[in-house]
Amino acid sequence: MLNLGQLVNAVQKNCHISDARHAGDFTLCIFLLKMREFYRWEHDIPFASELPKSEVGTWLQEREGLWSDLESSAFEPLPLETGHLDPFDAETVNRELIHRGYVYSGGYGRFSKPHFFLGTLLKKEQRDGHTIYISSCEYARDLEAPPAMLQGKTIYIRQESVRRFVWEKIEEWRWNRKNEAMERALACYAFEIDMNSALERMTENETEAMILHELGEGRAGEKLGAEWQKMLATFSRSKAEIMVRAVRDILADCLSTLPGLLSSNNFASLHFYFANFTGMRKHLFPEAMEAYRRWATTDDLQPLQALVESGQRRWLETARTIMSLYREHGDQAAIEKLLEPAADSEPPICVPPKAASRS
Structure with missing residues (x-):
């Protein structure tokens, strides 16, 4: 039987390892903005609500401490019914998850940063020779959450991340x-x-x-x-x-x-x-x-x-x-x-x- 909690923890740990290695890819301003939104996601705070500044500051220090501990760690295999699988073998992982209503992705983005996520499968469709997975709620993600990724002939659309991306652009416009x-x-x-x-x-x-x-x-x-x-x-x-x-x-x-x-x-x-x-x-x-x-x-x-x-x-x-x-x-x-x-x-x-x- 699939232990979703164990799987979420393993995926999130790999996200933390990736963030530990690549947080320095951002300018300080962009880094702080992304951390604020990451805090919002982790604590399920509505978009329109103000973030508690002191709590965010404490959390940020704790997160950087966690990254320091994990930076040299190897990525963990994912615990599934058939055994422990390579976190970059999304196709095999999804053979076990899709029929249960979940979807997973593990791949590389800009500056060769690994990206991982696990979420609820909202929709699956075929178009132009590609399989498209659209997810809704995300259970595990890294600091930079790409709303869309292409891996081979598979497209992952993370609708929760699409929503956050849109909201962030709205907020930017409201400031200027x-x-x-x-x-x-x-x-x-x-x-x-x-x-x-x-x-x-x-x-x-x-x-x-x-x-x-x-x-x-x-x-x-x-x-x-x-x-x-x-x-x-x-x-x-x-x-x-x-x-x-x-x-x-x-x-x-x-x-x-x-x-x-x-x-x-x-x-x-x-x-x-x-x-x-x-x-x-x-x-x-x-x-x-x-x-x-x-x-x-x-x-x-x-x-x-x-x-x-x-x-x-x-x-x-x-x-x-x-x-x-x-x-x-x-x-x-x-x-x-x-x-x-x-x-x-x-x-x-x-x-x-x-x-x-x-x-």
Whole structure:
């Protein structure tokens, strides 16, 4: 018989080990914001409620102490009926969990950080050759909880994390209301009438947008092949990694996310997409924001549609050129020189040190 409590504890311990090794990947400001929201999740505090500052401070110190104890620990195998399984073998783990109404994921994200989560299975569907698992309540998670991840032909959408991601973006906008795209997105949901209902509708909408993006990642992967991931590992924890990931993100969005949102007239998600079109993506592809502004001010979708069509060719060619440079020069490939001409200004960048620690 499955002992859910033991499984939750094992997954959460692996989350703590991962966090202990990678907490230094964040700037101090981002780290503190993520810790606040992690505290909110652990203590099941509603989004609109204030956090108790003194309690959060004490908890943060205790958590950093726990990380210090666990940083050198190995990841634990997961206790299941068939035995103890590799925490990165999500496919085998899920063979035991899916029919019981649970879903698990273990894989690698940005800067090669391991991510683990265990949650309640809300829905399973097949689309475009991919199996999509959508979870609701999360029993175990790490500090950075990616709302969506693609692993092979499996897409994991964590709806609780989607909701938190959306809420955090709303909070950011409330602090600094200069993001007109975000203002337009929120206006589609009538938050001023019923905040909770509006948040749920927005979460559902952005769940679909994230599925579209991960399907685009899958299509991009088919076009680029397994060599892309090997190249990413070579550039780990560098400016080149951030730039290369942004190229693939843009390609995925031109292949799937933006065509899907445009064809369904999902204007609310289009506004939200461009409200969060920031950082390296915006630096490499400033034309996208110009096309969005044209639509937002004139209701003319043609510039966006044209941008998507040309973007599919442009960013696939760019990605293949990057791989060609990598084959020829390895980790000495001049990726930054290739991509910098896409914009005139210095990109917003934050690359963690090779060995990061907060102790």
